[in-house]
Amino acid sequence: MTFPTLNVAALERVYAHIVANPEEWNQRYWHCGTSMCFAGHTVAMYGTANWSAPGDPGCDTFVALSTDDEDDLFIDEGERVIYVADRARHILGITEDEAAVLFHQNNTLADIRRIIDDLIAGARH
Template sequence: MAEQTLIRRPNVSLLRLVLTHIEMHPHQWNQRDWRTLSECGTAYCFAGWTVVLSGGKFAVNPYSNQICQTRVVPAGVDPTDVTKWQHVAEYAADLLGITPPIRGDAVIHPLFLAINTLDDLRRVVAELCEAAGA
């Protein structure tokens, strides 16, 4: 039996939506953290905004009642079903149609790097959109 290869196509409309949101609301963007509180409310990185703008939510720990910083509840999933929670980078990568991160050796997609500037995000999004033929 031949091995099947999964070919992912970037979700151009979501990539552009998230980038535009960050450009329009830079005070709500913090690339260093998936989710953080700021003077202006909650700020998210590119992956965090991908989750939120797609209807997902950051999970709430049922024991401490605190918001988890790395686990999210995908849109349409029962938030009490912890077996369905996902890591923010994995879920965001899936939504964006990009290669998910490899956690074993800490490889992460360039779009999610904490050191990215807004210009870096623009460049990576443009490269992904171009690769998708958009």
């Protein structure tokens, strides 16, 4: 399997931001008021967050950008959209399986640190 290029700088930057601003972190939600999960912080910090996709009260999709991978897009109320997790995994250079582990809603900050360390050490999934 060919793995995407891991964006270590982005992983570390997002993690450091969350550690420094724990009140802005809630792993259970992509975006809820002023708090976000790891994936939500990733897209917000890298300037690719457009939260208000049509018909998405849960804020888990974005209106598609021309830079989004066509394989990740789908149509919602006539608009091309992408899930937060898919955009975030492309920014971070991780696979779908790695994203499922890193973005899991029950992860603690300690879990996220361990997962990042494993990714950096080369334990790719």
